[in-house]
Amino acid sequence: MLPLELRDLRFSAGGHPIIRGISARIEAGPRSIILGANGAGKSVLMRLCHGLLTPSGGEVIWHGAKGGDLRRRQAMVFQRPVMLRRSALANVIYGLKLAGHSSRECELRAQDVLEVVGLAQQASRPARVLSGGEQQRLALARAWALGPDVLFLDEPTANLDPAATHEIESLINMIHAAGTKIIMTTHNLGQARRLGDEVLFIDRGLLREQSPIERFFSQPASSEAETFIRGELP
Amino acid sequence: MNRFRRVLLSLVFVLSVTGVQAQQTFITVASTTSTEQSGLFKHLLPVFEKKTGIQVRVVALGTGQALDMARRGDADVVFVHDPAAEEKFVAEGFGLRRQEVMYNDFVLVGPKSDPARILGSRDIVDAYKKIAAAGAPFASRGDKSGTHAAELRLWKTAGVDPQTGKGGWYRETGSGMGPTLNTASAMNAYAFTDRGTWLSFKNRGDLVIVVEGDQRLFNQYGVMLVNPSKHPHVKREQGQAFVDWLVSPEGQATIASYKIGPDQLFFPNTKR
Amino acid sequence: MSELGEAFAAAWALIAGVEPGLTGIVLLSLQVSLSAVLIASAIALPLGAAIAVGRFPGRQALIVLLNALMGLPPVVVGLLVYLLLSRAGPMGSLGILFTPTAMVVAQTVLVIPIIAALSRQVIEDAWREYDEQLRSLGASRPSAALTLIWDTRFSLVTIVLAGFGRAAAEVGAVMIVGGNIDGVTRVMTTAIALETSKGDLPLALGLGIVLLTLVLLLNALAALIRELATRRYG
Known part of the structure; x- marks a missing residue:
């Protein structure tokens, strides 16, 4: 599947440019953090990569992909988890069924992942009555159950309290350790530091730099990044 | 998915129940x-059904509509009261031999206050002239029914064009006898009705009968089978059985025995 | 006022006396309207969902048309179905004019636009929330449509009930295609019309009260189920 290459990627909505020409190469392995201020274009960039949006220009190329199973090999967790009106278990099974697994396989795998994210006790509860943190863990379980090569996470903890955030971050690390590429957006510097291996810094629709996490924080390549790190949002 | 199956099953059930009712032998009568x-x-049909086992389904409309319905082939028998229209229906080839069954009479009803001063008159044409002259409110069916046709013939005899009073004293309700009587009752208007509907109304x-007993108020009912050569699906045998029974001594006696209180509503008068 | 009193007395006598004639009329009303609503739902819910998630030319025009058809006068529907089913009409050979089946057909036609238009609205609103998540999980549009029908089921029940209310309350269509035949096609509304014609206003109103009570009971039941289900599924 990987590496993922973006070639002069552009996207505009209603004549208003949001992504203004981004080229980058994202390799397998490191946890990539797309960092930037609100409105910089992080979420849109991620949706372009995931295929939820069609670029106005440029290309998204998965170099390692064979055949047409691009969508099956990647998954995404959204800022607000969308829970179907059914049990937690059924929510996970839903994704697995769409991926073409047999009923029995779905059931077993769903139970496994719920166990891993600590929701085994809640398996039969309706997903929509779970707490925000539980719902996001369920969303993570639903995405991870698919066994994706790449997991996109769009501000997965933006609506959560510190305890729930901590749980989600541990799970992300665990998923990464198990061999899934993590690509995640955040505007939270602390989270970027805790989770990131490399940073792609986005500012007003442009990629200002892509560098290892240590270097980004110690020697930011652009003045915009420097300002952002100092907490003085432009 | 189980729930879907249950919904489907109940659907099938409801539909099958709907279907069952069409099994029995029946004829459709446009009346x-x-x-x-x-x-x-309600008085006649149980007797006939008991005797023959044929269910009679009556669709009650104005005479004009009833004949149109039969023209389209949607009835087996027509039982109506507008001799001129019936003769035309037969002449066009839509009906077989028309037979007279019974008569009753029309009456003119109106408010007790009697603005046209016609209460107790036996001259319907004179009464019509006075209503028009007084401009007293008059509720007409206006629906091309047998009663409406009879009413219009009388206006013609009286030499009055009621259309001149349209929007004023002459009010067409465009509906059945019952609704027209409801309207007349609500606005204290005169109305032309058959006696049977009036008695059961x-x-x-404040409405009472103001004119009755005029020869010209005679109301003849006729019955005929819809022509099977025009509409092959017409149930010839069963339909004819109903026509024959109506004009048989038994049918005629049953008609005569229908009363509301002391009043006989219909008078059998078939010519055999 | 005394007429209202008489009406309630008549309604009570009808309910308490349980006349066999009345029971038949009530059962036929329920049978016809429930059949119509079930068939209409089977057609209109998928239709509403398809329009909600579909993208095709003329979609907006179709929505406007459906919304307009909600106001279709029952008499017009009755007349159209009559001409269709009449012996002289294109489907006359079926011989179902003046049967309960014809009434079901007419009411189905009457109710389809209502259920389709309202469910389209509800499902489209839900689609806005679910869109990205479902596409991310790899749901095709038809499969997303089915998911949305199931997930909005509590709102859809209300819509289906609105359809039932319309079917059970209308008189124009069933009068024309059913013929108000005693014991065969006489339902609550045509019986009310008949008693009104006979000038027996208290009895007519009494029948109306019985009809209203039935519809009320059914709605109360549905509201209860919805309440319980919403509490359970969120």
């Missing part, structure tokens, strides 16, 4: 509101 609403059919308010 008039006056016969239905006076309660005559409950919401009279």
Whole structure:
């Protein structure tokens, strides 16, 4: 599947440019953090990569992909988890069924992942009555159950309290350790530091730099990044 | 998914119940509101059904509509009261031999206050002239029914064009006898009705019979089978059985025995 | 006022006396309207969902048309179905004019636009929330449509009930295609019309009260189920 290459990627909505020409190469392995201020274009960039949006220009190329199973090999967790009106278990099974697994396989795998994210006790509860943190863990379980090569996470903890955030971050690390590429957006510097291996810094629709996490924080390549790190949002 | 199956099953059930009712032998009779609403059919049909096992389904409309319905082939038998229209229907080839069954009479009803001063008159044409002259409110069916046709013939005899009073004293309700009587009762208007509907009508308010007994108020009912050569699906045998029974001594006696209180509503007069 | 009193007395006598004639009329009303609503739902819910998630030319025009058809006068529907089913009409050979089946057909036609238009609205609103998540999980549009029908089921029940209310309350269509035949096609509304014609206003109103009570009971039941289900599924 990987590496993922973006070639002069552009996207505009209603004549208003949001992504203004981004080229980058994202390799397998490191946890990539797309960092930037609100409105910089992080979420849109991620949706372009995931295929939820069609670029106005440029290309998204998965170099390692064979055949047409691009969508099956990647998954995404959204800022607000969308829970179907059914049990937690059924929510996970839903994704697995769409991926073409047999009923029995779905059931077993769903139970496994719920166990891993600590929701085994809640398996039969309706997903929509779970707490925000539980719902996001369920969303993570639903995405991870698919066994994706790449997991996109769009501000997965933006609506959560510190305890729930901590749980989600541990799970992300665990998923990464198990061999899934993590690509995640955040505007939270602390989270970027805790989770990131490399940073792609986005500012007003442009990629200002892509560098290892240590270097980004110690020697930011652009003045915009420097300002952002100092907490003085432009 | 189980729930879907249950919904489907209940759907099938409901539909099958709907279907079952079409099994019995039945004929469809296009008739008039006056016969239905006076309660005559409720009195007649059980006797016939018991004797023959043929269910009679009555669709009650104005005579004009009833004949149109039969023209389209949607009835087996027509039982109405507008001799001129019936003769035309037969002449066009839509009906077989028309037979006279019974008669009753029309009456003119109106408010007790009697603005046209016609209460107790036996001259319907004179009464019409006075209503027009007084500009007293008059509720007409206006629906091309047998009663409406009879009413219009009388206006013609009286030499009055009621259309001149349209929007003023002459009010066409465009509906059946019952609704027209309801309207007349609500606005204290005169109305032309068959006696049967009047006798069984409950919401009279201030209305009473003001004119009756004129020869010209005679109301003849006729019955005929819809022509099977025009509409091959017509149930010839069963339909004819109903026609024959109506004009048989038994049918005629049953008609005569229908009463509301002391009043006989219909008078059998077939010519055999 | 005394007429209202008489009406309630008549309604009570009808309910308490349980006349066999009345029971038949009530059962036929329920049978016809429930059949119509079930068939209409089977057609209109998928239709509403398809329009909600579909993208095709003329979609907006179709929505406007459906919304307009909600106001279709029952008499017009009755007349159209009559001409269709009449012996002289294109489907006359079926011989179902003046049967309960014809009434079911007419009411189905009457109710389809209502259920389709309202469910389209509800499902489209839900689609806005679910869109990205479902596409991310790899749901095709038809499969997303089915998911949305199931997930909005509590709102859809209300819509289906609105359809039932319309079917059970209308008189124009069933009068024309059913013929108000005593014991065969006489339902609550045509019986009310008949008693009104006979000037028996208290009895007519009494029947109306019985009809209203039935519809009320059914709605109360549905509201209860919805309440319980919403509490359970969120």
